[in-house]
Amino acid sequence: MNDMTLPHFSRFARSVFAALLVAFAVPALAIDTERAFDDPALQARYEMIGRELRCPVCQNQTIADSNATLAQDLRREVREMIAAGKTDDEIRTFMVDRYGDFVLYKPRMTPGNYLLWAAPVLLLLLGTFVGLRIIRKQAAQADTDGPEAGQS
Amino acid sequence: MLKFGVPLALAMLLGVFLFVGLQRDPSYVPSPLIGKQAPEFTLPSLQDPNYPVASKELAGKTWVLNVWGTWCAGCRQEHETLMAIARTGVVPLVGLDWKDDRAAAQQWLSTLGNPYAVVASDPEGRVAIDWGVYGAPETFLIGPDGKVLFKHIAPMTMEVWTKEFLPRIQAANAGVAPAGG
Numbered sequence: 001m002n003d004m005t006l007p008h009f010s011r012f013a014r015s016v017f018a019a020l021l022v023a024f025a026v027p028a029l030a031i032d033t034e035r036a037f038d039d040p041a042l043q044a045r046y047e048m049i050g051r052e053l054r055c056p057v058c059q060n061q062t063i064a065d066s067n068a069t070l071a072q073d074l075r076r077e078v079r080e081m082i083a084a085g086k087t088d089d090e091i092r093t094f095m096v097d098r099y100g101d102f103v104l105y106k107p108r109m110t111p112g113n114y115l116l117w118a119a120p121v122l123l124l125l126l127g128t129f130v131g132l133r134i135i136r137k138q139a140a141q142a143d144t145d146g147p148e149a150g151q152s
Numbered sequence: 153m154l155k156f157g158v159p160l161a162l163a164m165l166l167g168v169f170l171f172v173g174l175q176r177d178p179s180y181v182p183s184p185l186i187g188k189q190a191p192e193f194t195l196p197s198l199q200d201p202n203y204p205v206a207s208k209e210l211a212g213k214t215w216v217l218n219v220w221g222t223w224c225a226g227c228r229q230e231h232e233t234l235m236a237i238a239r240t241g242v243v244p245l246v247g248l249d250w251k252d253d254r255a256a257a258q259q260w261l262s263t264l265g266n267p268y269a270v271v272a273s274d275p276e277g278r279v280a281i282d283w284g285v286y287g288a289p290e291t292f293l294i295g296p297d298g299k300v301l302f303k304h305i306a307p308m309t310m311e312v313w314t315k316e317f318l319p320r321i322q323a324a325n326a327g328v329a330p331a332g333g
Binding site for chain 2: 056057059069070073074077096097098099100101102
């Protein structure tokens, strides 16, 4: 009888439509919706730190994005440390001491990664050096050999 | 010769780097605790909440901390191995029941057997965070000086136990820590 009212849509098509509605509704569910602090400055710090820390179980998500129980626990630690008056750096150090540099989405400069930080500059210098050598060599060849000594 | 040799060598070097990268497990997070003093804790015992389990009581001993929970499939998988290890009596196994239901955990130990000398209950997961735990099961080896000697992430197997744990336990008990980690 219901089929009479909606003649163009089969039961299957309607199920697919319903499934699509549900699927597209999922991203609308925010993870950490409750405000942690009444003070907007503290809340801003809380949100910023949450976005800087990687969730160790759900990699490629920050602890603010993830609803894993560990992410919830780590958000609780951040909340309590902010409430206790710890600085942002103290909170970051707390996390790094436990989970390593891996938890920081903004990595720190440490002796272990000086080379990595310096790599762009070093590569640029190397490229300039190689480029200059090639240019000098070609210029020298052009001066001494003349056009017919064309070994490339 | 040089003109082709140098780029070829560079390409091969890059290939070696990428190949090594492929063999590595990206979900493995190395622990910054290795070689450092193990975090201290005092938690209620799983069996009797009035009885505290304090890590200080283990000072001077080589011991193992095993992080588990009844919700963790890998923990069920390693349970027989832990039972076998406990029977050898080489080191005391200390359990850390992580974010778990007390009744369910007690039930688990009474039906499957209890490999632990003592089990600390950490329903809020605070001690687990101090130890940098991110996924159960995780197993730590702590030396007589209170330093973390080794950490295994994944279900314990007899192979890992004999290859990684036993030599370190013997060295720790002999008063020398093995190189590397």
